[in-house]
Amino acid sequence: MRLYEFEGKQLFRKSNIPVPEGHLVSSPAEAYNTVASLKHAVALKAQVLTGGRGKAGGVKLADGPNEAKTHAEQLFKLKIKGFPVERVLIEPKLDIKQEFYVGVTIDRANYKLVLIASGEGGVDIEETAEKHPEKIVRKSFSVEDELFTFDAVDIAKKIGVPGALLRKAAGIIVNLYKMFKVYDAKLVEINPLVLTAGDELIAADSRVSLDDDAVFRHADLKEMGIEKRHEEGEMTEREKRATEWGIPYLDLDGDIGMFPGGAGFGIMGNDFIHYYGGKPANFMDSGGGPSPERIAKMLVLLDENPNVKTIFGARFGGISRCDDFAKGVIMFLKEHGLSKPMVMRMTGNMWREGVRLFEEAKKEDPSLMEKVEFHGIETPIEEISKRAVELARQQGVK
Amino acid sequence: MRLYEFEGKQLFRKSNIPVPEGHLVSSPAEAYNTVASLKHAVALKAQVLTGGRGKAGGVKLADGPNEAKTHAEQLFKLKIKGFPVERVLIEPKLDIKQEFYVGVTIDRANYKLVLIASGEGGVDIEETAEKHPEKIVRKSFSVEDELFTFDAVDIAKKIGVPGALLRKAAGIIVNLYKMFKVYDAKLVEINPLVLTAGDELIAADSRVSLDDDAVFRHADLKEMGIEKRHEEGEMTEREKRATEWGIPYLDLDGDIGMFPGGAGFGIMGNDFIHYYGGKPANFMDSGGGPSPERIAKMLVLLDENPNVKTIFGARFGGISRCDDFAKGVIMFLKEHGLSKPMVMRMTGNMWREGVRLFEEAKKEDPSLMEKVEFHGIETPIEEISKRAVELARQQGVK
């Protein structure tokens, strides 16, 4: 889960990494008042959960409160990669002599932590890495390894930190590495780490991503207002609703409602639809072992989506049981009703019980399943995919 | 540095090791009021920095405030191995079903941490260890090793913790081990770890000794009122004075004032005096590289000690320089004067400069050195020791 710049800087401060004194404001008026109370030039920085802020005009400099207010008005109207700006961080304008880059992340292929540093910080660091790999210093660690000051001194020296500041820079690098471990991070970046005209080293920006699965063991995050959240991305209304219901869901621009079991086939099913000439209207994942209620809600999302012409259902019961799946589908059909055709396949754990439930429901109300084409293990999933594309076409023709 | 029971229990509480709710009192009246406000039987426990408290009558049980007051009056009059009782810890009386022992210490010979546990806690644990070593569970760790819960479960099981309490006991063991590492301890003991009639596990007593050389990195100790202190031992007035001056000093019952350089010869010099039939009046150590002021103070301690008949001085300049030593002796002779004979030997780093200083001082005031027999490297230290014994005898005869 990605943190806002100001949140990342809270963690920096707690980890003894120097950051500028910041003020978070939510309106142009607040920006005016804040800058009026300060005696120095400031930077106004839009707080959004995405990169590319600078290029999108999300950072402005101001000499006084009036200018700050004008800039803030613009910033609060801005959308950066679709993200609205709701808060602006005001910090003293820095007199920059040099910019460094320091980051720590996980090298999954090799099961290591990697520290990366460069004497050429800033937004072009990836280009530097590609064109001048010699300007990037990398060091790998096992997850239990300590980073010692002497190694950090070596790294600081290699990226060109001046002698008198070597110890200070090494301290920042060590503290960043410790912070990465202490907070179960996936990524921590100081970019840029600024050397000011006054020979101070200061973290001018933060980029921090934590492991959502480890937030439970960091009670102090909650105290700082940092709670478990999804990765970046602006959500549609439907996505927000799905999130509230705890269903991983993403709108796409096609017309086939995807109702899969399992994240793996959730992704591959989309490919299948494409292969047979169709376009999915969404991604969806039921999560492991969904309850009948959740299954029903998944169908509500699709049925109420006007873009969806037909629904493609696929359930291979693993940890998720076919009986629970059948219960959920029946619950949906009874309480909500299906307004478009659905083709589905169900097999796997407890499939016999699932089939029995469908048969009983049909006996009770013969019209209940009339829009559902039901298949079992005997029909390959490719056939079901093809049929969904066909059904969508037929709907389009109508 | 040893902690009081109540201090150790503060650390236990911080480390999530359950301890009884305690109240520290400094007078019988306070004891009365405290117990009056409690609705249960209590234990009153003298707080002293030594073992053998139980056998010395330092722990009393009371059912109500009057009894508590009577006991407290006795406790505050008590001296345990010479230690006066200044504070008493009042805790609920425990209904004990079983007593365990859990401790962690350092195995210096093998450079390991050792966890020790037993199903037979209490004051006789050492006897158990000797007579029934099979009743003692030991496990060694490298200083960087983690103690995992599964290992702690195994240990808890081996010492006979009942199944339903295995996880809880394992948690306590893991937390004790963590506390040992977090606070740079030399020793942590829960003895006894009590299993109550109500099936609670609780640390009924604490014994904690921290590494004085590592206290600087545990700011929270100071917040808890735990400051760097010397090991156990009641001090004489002279020892207190020495401690204030920062000089390691111990009174002995002989008559030769020992004024050595270096802790090693500080100890061995005492043996030498014994070999030649004398008895030292003290141990002393100058510490590494003492200033002339400290050297002068060391002599003041000896000269003002009425038991001292003669002073035995030995300086082999290593990190301590002979010129500083000479300056200190001359400072003492000028400002304080020597009231008894002294035999001394000086050699080592900067000895020439030291000798020059003595000669200059003598030139200035020929009487300054008249009570001092001065030797250099040419006289073996055995001769000096012998001479000191002789001088003391002569003084005794007078």
Add this chain to the structure above:
Amino acid sequence: MAILVDKNSKVMVQGITGGAGKFHTERMLDYGTNIVGGVTPGKGGQAVCDRPVFDTVAECIEHTGADVSVVFLPAAAVKEAAIEAVRAGIKFLVVVPEHIPIHDMLRVREEAVKYKAAVIGGNTAGIITPGEANLGIMPDIAFAPGRVGTVSRSGSITYYVADTLSRTGYGESTCVGLGGDPVLGSTFNEILWMFEEDDKTKAVVLCGEIGGVYEEKATEIIPKMKTPVLAIIGGIFAPPGKRMGHAGAIVEGKMGTAKEKLDMLADSGAHPCKTFKDIPEILKKLGV
């Protein structure tokens, strides 16, 4: 022969007294899996499905000879459980729970390597050697004994592949779920090599997915294999995932898109498949 588990494997269940532990122990036993006991600290002496419960893995091994373990525990408890297992001598561990903290899995991997144990998961459907042993949560309906090995990052894909291989008569030697978490106990590489060395396995199906780096890593080992490898990758039409910061881009470079994964695998000698029905067609051509 089969890889990792067969009918002679002595299987223990860590977390056997929990809800999921009990439910799946019963299922696994129904399949014929040789479950010999389980572990729940504090519940030693009890029994689940007539199998004895112990307080520690070491005790369970001592009394039952267990050599394989399946973990059904909350994510937060997995790190210690896995370290306990490999330190006690378990040589193969199946980690079913999902949402295990990444730093924990890095540590588990380190311990497993140190103790020469194989770990699959977290978030794996498990492993099945059809007709012999089923460890985890895989639905047995899809599987039939046979001569193709499968290794996959996704449970549901595993089932579809099995379904396809069963229906077309190939069946499976062993089917391994690597798991869906971002950092896994094993990668394709280790499993591919086990299949390479397994007599019964005549071809391997590698099922990958957009994101991560394990498919790319597999291209280091495929050229060294004599056993043919078929590859199917999910997410060809999915929008590309976001890189994690500059550091992520620098460390993982261009890795991660499904298309590139499939191309790289094909370049390394694997046979690319679009949908499941390509699999039997390619196997037929290869004369498997």
Add this chain to the structure above:
Amino acid sequence: MAILVDKNSKVMVQGITGGAGKFHTERMLDYGTNIVGGVTPGKGGQAVCDRPVFDTVAECIEHTGADVSVVFLPAAAVKEAAIEAVRAGIKFLVVVPEHIPIHDMLRVREEAVKYKAAVIGGNTAGIITPGEANLGIMPDIAFAPGRVGTVSRSGSITYYVADTLSRTGYGESTCVGLGGDPVLGSTFNEILWMFEEDDKTKAVVLCGEIGGVYEEKATEIIPKMKTPVLAIIGGIFAPPGKRMGHAGAIVEGKMGTAKEKLDMLADSGAHPCKTFKDIPEILKKLGV
């Protein structure tokens, strides 16, 4: 030959720009010690006594070929400095500062063992191979080249023994101060064995002291030595030290009193000495 250091040792000083570092660098150079450089992070490029200063040990080694290091730093900085040194390839390290936290020294010892480096100290007066190299703070006046090795826990005892050996014409091959701290980088054992393997050393004087366990440990190795060992122990008439809790008593048993140490050493084959003048007398009897 000599043990650990001789005139060919290339010595660096960690903390060379500090007060004690500078003072003793000058002294060591005066003695003829081959000091090639020093380290103080942030002061690379400066010079002390005409010797270059570097930011890291690795740089110092790269430019000077240093193989031995002497540490003059505050106690709190020793752990990292020592780990830096042994990881960078220093094979012998002299730790002069005292009051090093015990847990730090346990860690330093572990790293030293891992990297096959020898460490003496903390709180050591250092090491001297008379006429060749003097590392630390020992006063050169006491020492003369010769054929007896000395190993001691106390600086001052070292000097008296040296003084005695010089005056009686034996002199010393190498004199090693183990240090006075409770946990030390090396014990008597390692040093005794080096002396055993050194041609120049005809006898060894072991100087011990009340407290601790290193003298007792030495009785494991003395019976295996051909080189005669003389032992002198301080604190025979000192009151016994206090045990640290029950755990201390259980771990260290009856170890620690000076009398028992001397008796155990004698039982293991060492020649016990009361005062320094016993040393030359025993050496004479042994025909050294």
